[in-house]
Amino acid sequence: MDDAPHTPLRSADEREVVIRVRGLEVGFGERTIMKGLDLDVYRGEILGFVGASGTGKSVLTRAILGLVPKRAGTIEVFGEDLDGLNPASRRAIERRWGVLFQHGALFSSLTVKQNVQVPMREYLDMSDRLLEELAMLKIEMVGLSPDAADKYPSDLSGGMIKRAALARALALDPEIVFLDEPTSGLDPIGAGDFDDLIATLQKTLGLTVFMVTHDLDSLHSVCDRIAALGEGRIIASGTIEDMLASDHPWVKAYFHGKRARAVMAE
Numbered sequence: 574m575d576d577a578p579h580t581p582l583r584s585a586d587e588r589e590v591v592i593r594v595r596g597l598e599v600g601f602g603e604r605t606i607m608k609g610l611d612l613d614v615y616r617g618e619i620l621g622f623v624g625a626s627g628t629g630k631s632v633l634t635r636a637i638l639g640l641v642p643k644r645a646g647t648i649e650v651f652g653e654d655l656d657g658l659n660p661a662s663r664r665a666i667e668r669r670w671g672v673l674f675q676h677g678a679l680f681s682s683l684t685v686k687q688n689v690q691v692p693m694r695e696y697l698d699m700s701d702r703l704l705e706e707l708a709m710l711k712i713e714m715v716g717l718s719p720d721a722a723d724k725y726p727s728d729l730s731g732g733m734i735k736r737a738a739l740a741r742a743l744a745l746d747p748e749i750v751f752l753d754e755p756t757s758g759l760d761p762i763g764a765g766d767f768d769d770l771i772a773t774l775q776k777t778l779g780l781t782v783f784m785v786t787h788d789l790d791s792l793h794s795v796c797d798r799i800a801a802l803g804e805g806r807i808i809a810s811g812t813i814e815d816m817l818a819s820d821h822p823w824v825k826a827y828f829h830g831k832r833a834r835a836v837m838a839e
């Protein structure tokens with residue numbers, strides 16, 4: 574195993590790049606979902622990832638996480654090429670990210686606290702007392718009351734499930750969190766509260782957040798940068814102002830559409 578400290582990847586303007594994707598190609602059978610896709614994610618930013626339904630936002634997220642195979646290209650996380658890692662180094666990288674999948678994906682037979690403890694039990698060797706304390710800390714961190722800890726997912730509201738899933742994603746103090754449509758299914762107030770929570774955690778913990786979202790409110794209120802996926806690659810990226818200035822027809826329709834205008838007017 575290569576234990577030498579890695580020199581962080583830097584962008585041209587000296588920002589640290591925590592995820593670098595180059596020339597990525599992913600497909601299933603005869604279908605190519607993305608090809609020649611390049612993307613940089615910078616440390617400490619909230620990157621909102623948009624694109625029409627079915628363009629491959631979840632597939633890209635899963636490809637970065639190593640859950641779907643790629644046909645070509647490189648994916649570097651924290652400066653390490655994920656293809657070149659032995660299993661121990663790979664686990665060490667995985668410990669440094671947390672994931673909130675689209676539907677929360679909590680284990681229904683486990684309580685909230687037990688769900689939060691799953692990654693802790695897998696990666697950490699600690700006493701039951703410490704596991705208990707750490708899990709309660711994460712539950713509190715996402716704004717759930719202590720009595721939610723012993724509830725089962727079926728006893729929780731949609732917003733509480735998202736928070737519990739976020740607590741589990743934060744279980745190992747990750748540097749990056751991947752959120753796949755975290756506000757889908759929440760009412761606007763619940764979605765706004767969740768956005769505020771993400772923004773607070775990003776500031777207090779210095780998290781890098783990779784967030785797939787259709788939620789224009791989230792894009793406006795919490796994202797530092799936005800990347801749009803279409804035609805199997807990144808068709809536009811930058812601040813909300815950059816997106817508003819884009820000539821790409823889909824980006825234009827999305828950011829200047831009726832719903833976008835309503836959000837801008839708020």
Ligand SMILES: Nc1ncnc2c1ncn2[C@@H]1O[C@H](COP(=O)(O)OP(=O)(O)OP(=O)(O)O)[C@@H](O)[C@H]1O
Pocket residue numbers: 601606624625626627628629630631632633
């Ligand atoms: N395991 C798989 N096998 C075959 N096709 C797949 C697989 N996973 C995803 N796809 C296909 O890849 C395409 C992209 O799917 P993906 O879920 O990434 O879209 P998305 O941009 O996240 O969409 P949405 O916004 O609706 O969630 C879809 O056409 C989907 O059917």
